[in-house]
Amino acid sequence: MSEDVVALLKENVIQGRKTQDDEGIDEDLSGTPGVMELTRSALEQNIALEAIITQGLTAGMQVVGERFSAKEYFIPDMLASAEAVGAAMDILKPLLEASNVETKGKFAIATVKGDIHDIGKNIVAILLRGAGYEVNDLGTDVPTERIVEVVREYEPDFLGLSALLTTTMVVMGEIIEALKENGLRDKVKVLIGGAAVSDEYAQEIGADAYCVDGFHAINVLDAFQEAKA
Amino acid sequence: MPREGILIDAPYERMTKEQIMQIHQAAIEILNDPGLISFNREAAELFHSSGAEVTSVASGAHPCWLVKIPEKLVLHALDSAPKTVKLGARNPDNTLIMQGEEPRVYFISGSETNIWLDVDFPTYVKKSDPSAEIQVPEFHPRRGTVADLCQSAHVCEHLETLDGYIRTVNIQDKDITEDNKDVNKFFASLNNTTKHVMSGLTSLKQLDNVVNMAKLIAGGEEQLKENPIISFITCLVKSPLQFVEDTTQTFIEICKKGLPVVVSSSPQAGSTAPIKEAGIMAQINAEVLAGITLSQLVNKGTPVIYGSVPVRARMDTLGDSYGSVETSQYNVDCVQLARFYKLPNYSTSGVCDAKMPGQQASIERLFSDILVTLSGPQYLHCAYGLLDCNSVFCLLQAVLDDAHFQMIKFFLRPPRISETEITETLKQIREVVATPQKLYIRYIRPVMRSGEISAPYPFEGDGETDNVFALAYARMNQLLAQPVEHIDPATTNRIFQEIPGILSRLNIYEERREQ
Numbered sequence: 001m002s003e004d005v006v007a008l009l010k011e012n013v014i015q016g017r018k019t020q021d022d023e024g025i026d027e028d029l030s031g032t033p034g035v036m037e038l039t040r041s042a043l044e045q046n047i048a049l050e051a052i053i054t055q056g057l058t059a060g061m062q063v064v065g066e067r068f069s070a071k072e073y074f075i076p077d078m079l080a081s082a083e084a085v086g087a088a089m090d091i092l093k094p095l096l097e098a099s100n101v102e103t104k105g106k107f108a109i110a111t112v113k114g115d116i117h118d119i120g121k122n123i124v125a126i127l128l129r130g131a132g133y134e135v136n137d138l139g140t141d142v143p144t145e146r147i148v149e150v151v152r153e154y155e156p157d158f159l160g161l162s163a164l165l166t167t168t169m170v171v172m173g174e175i176i177e178a179l180k181e182n183g184l185r186d187k188v189k190v191l192i193g194g195a196a197v198s199d200e201y202a203q204e205i206g207a208d209a210y211c212v213d214g215f216h217a218i219n220v221l222d223a224f225q226e227a228k229a
Numbered sequence: 230m231p232r233e234g235i236l237i238d239a240p241y242e243r244m245t246k247e248q249i250m251q252i253h254q255a256a257i258e259i260l261n262d263p264g265l266i267s268f269n270r271e272a273a274e275l276f277h278s279s280g281a282e283v284t285s286v287a288s289g290a291h292p293c294w295l296v297k298i299p300e301k302l303v304l305h306a307l308d309s310a311p312k313t314v315k316l317g318a319r320n321p322d323n324t325l326i327m328q329g330e331e332p333r334v335y336f337i338s339g340s341e342t343n344i345w346l347d348v349d350f351p352t353y354v355k356k357s358d359p360s361a362e363i364q365v366p367e368f369h370p371r372r373g374t375v376a377d378l379c380q381s382a383h384v385c386e387h388l389e390t391l392d393g394y395i396r397t398v399n400i401q402d403k404d405i406t407e408d409n410k411d412v413n414k415f416f417a418s419l420n421n422t423t424k425h426v427m428s429g430l431t432s433l434k435q436l437d438n439v440v441n442m443a444k445l446i447a448g449g450e451e452q453l454k455e456n457p458i459i460s461f462i463t464c465l466v467k468s469p470l471q472f473v474e475d476t477t478q479t480f481i482e483i484c485k486k487g488l489p490v491v492v493s494s495s496p497q498a499g500s501t502a503p504i505k506e507a508g509i510m511a512q513i514n515a516e517v518l519a520g521i522t523l524s525q526l527v528n529k530g531t532p533v534i535y536g537s538v539p540v541r542a543r544m545d546t547l548g549d550s551y552g553s554v555e556t557s558q559y560n561v562d563c564v565q566l567a568r569f570y571k572l573p574n575y576s577t578s579g580v581c582d583a584k585m586p587g588q589q590a591s592i593e594r595l596f597s598d599i600l601v602t603l604s605g606p607q608y609l610h611c612a613y614g615l616l617d618c619n620s621v622f623c624l625l626q627a628v629l630d631d632a633h634f635q636m637i638k639f640f641l642r643p644p645r646i647s648e649t650e651i652t653e654t655l656k657q658i659r660e661v662v663a664t665p666q667k668l669y670i671r672y673i674r675p676v677m678r679s680g681e682i683s684a685p686y687p688f689e690g691d692g693e694t695d696n697v698f699a700l701a702y703a704r705m706n707q708l709l710a711q712p713v714e715h716i717d718p719a720t721t722n723r724i725f726q727e728i729p730g731i732l733s734r735l736n737i738y739e740e741r742r743e744q
Binding site: 016023025074075076077079080083118119122123125126137 | 673
């Protein structure tokens with residue numbers, strides 16, 4: 001029975017069904033339990049958190065990633081699955097904290113001061129949550145002081161900075177300088193993204209990486225974590 | 230169920246009603262003065278016995294007659310010519326129903342070119358960096374063969390947007406003669422596509438053989454009338470205003486058989502027609518109306534299609550300039566004229582001046598394909614694969630053309646706005662606005678796989694590399710590898726027994742047995 005719920009959880013992640021109202025891909029599954037209902041059901045059945053996460057959620061996302069690479073899935077599919085996993089992680093979060101089970105890492109993300117563009121930032125946030133990272137989304141037009149404060153208090157492993165405009169991308173460099181001035185630069189990996197920036201720009205301002213899109217961001221974060229391990 | 234084609238809701242029109250009437254009146258005047266010269270005796274006699282003023286005029290060694298066609302003959306013909314023409318197909322699902330007043334467009338291949346363009350992809354090495362290699366398409370022209378025609382029909386069978394087949398290449402094998410060309414080109418086409426097949430006729434002597442072959446495939450004489458799997462295109466008019474002796478005779482004999490036929494006129498603005506729009510329109514309209522009138526005098530009720538292939542002259546060579554903007558204008562004008570007469574129209578787009586696939590070909594083709602499609606011709610000879618005006622056919626180009634016709638067809642879908650859609654949309658907007666991320670992405674998925682979202686350009690390369698030709702070439706080979714439904718063995722056997730002149734190598738069943 002417990003294996004059934006975990007298998008269903010994996011399948012519904014693949015189908016990108018957050019709740020029972022979602023349709024899925026292969027057929028209309030509306031009305032059958034989605035990832036959120038299945039996660040609660042798994043907890044009621046006392047299934048181990050590790051099994052829910054690794055055999056259900058992560059295993060499902062693994063298949064989604066493979067299908068995306070094979071061009072069978074598109075970005076909306078990836079996002080739907082990631083959203084479903086993110087919602088499941090919200091349900092599991094109190095239990096994870098209580099049992100000291102760690103996420104893949106802590107990630108704070110913000111669109112920098114002066115810039116209100118957030119589509120790319122939001123997609124990155126959804127995907128990273130789906131990939132198993134704890135995400136703290138600070139929003140748009142975030143003052144540099146606020147970002148420094150979050151790095152100090154929340155202690156993220158990674159800081160994602162987003163800017164669409166050439167006029168606001170310069171703020172990214174200012175944030176890195178502010179982190180240095182506050183002795184925090186070595187505590188966090190800084191990743192930048194957005195239409196205006198590039199690999200070269202990341203090097204110029206001393207960021208740790210430039211991420212082309214959300215999928216690239218997952219790979220970059222995973223690579224940093226593996227290197228750390 | 231016939232093929233759907235694409236219905237144009239509000240056809241693009243250039244001419245006002247008043248301008249159409251002016252062109253009509255001018256054409257009627259032209260038919261009366263100066264009239265047409267007929268080099269065909271039977272046509273001249275038919276016009277004469279029907280009340281036209283016909284006088285013998287000397288023209289070198291060839292007898293000819295000046296025919297002045299009165300307005301009432303033209304109007305009677307326009308009245309009796311069917312307003313709906315059905316073009317059948319081996320597969321009835323590929324039937325085309327063309328109604329003169331309905332702007333439903335069918336996309337058609339053609340015309341017959343002498344040159345077939347092969348393509349390969351040799352590798353080049355950069356001189357300054359021998360480790361850098363690049364594959365560049367190279368195009369090699371050669372004379373077309375019957376095997377090429379088979380390949381072309383085979384690929385066209387699988388091109389999703391292509392509704393009917395006009396032969397694309399002139400078969401010039403050593404064993405093809407004037408006496409066996411027609412049966413071979415019709416058989417090669419019919420055996421490799423289940424779509425409608427239209428062609429011109431090289432020799433009138435072959436008409437009976439071609440029609441008998443079609444009867445065998447359709448299942449009999451009545452079945453062929455009910456399901457005309459073949460039709461003809463005849464250039465009976467030589468501009469300006471002359472009925473050619475042999476093609477007019479071919480036209481007359483086709484009309485006697487009651488098979489669908491296109492009256493085609495192809496004047497060139499600047500040389501065989503006036504350079505100004507009013508002039509070429511008045512003349513081409515007169516020439517086509519003369520052909521339509523003749524068709525109804527020969528056999529009242531002959532399903533006839535208003536055919537127009539007007540073109541502007543190039544100023545540097547006085548050759549045809551199909552890529553010129555005016556050529557598209559003329560074609561749109563002709564679509565309007567045919568609709569004014571409530572007759573189905575054969576119009577032309579996609580023929581380009583470019584000599585090989587590339588940017589010029591894409592620009593010229595797409596420009597005219599979009600504009601002429603929007604005017605709503607029923608039978609759009611949009612020339613899949615045609616290059617260098619009417620001279621060259623490239624199968625790779627035909628595959629490229631199919632991709633842009635998919636885009637055009639998608640664009641012309643009717644708007645999807647209704648009460649239900651609005652209700653659903655309002656619900657969606659309220660839901661999304663209430664979320665922190667405010668993204669509609671999750672609503673994409675239900676429509677993503679339903680065909681409601683247009684596909685990306687199918688030949689898009691990875692990264693910044695332009696791989697269009699290589700990807701289209703791969704697609705072409707995929708299509709060639711897909712089987713086609715050939716004519717069944719029993720009918721093939723009868724065709725080879727009863728229809729003389731078909732090359733034995735076209736009998737796929739014999740070929741398989743030998744292997």
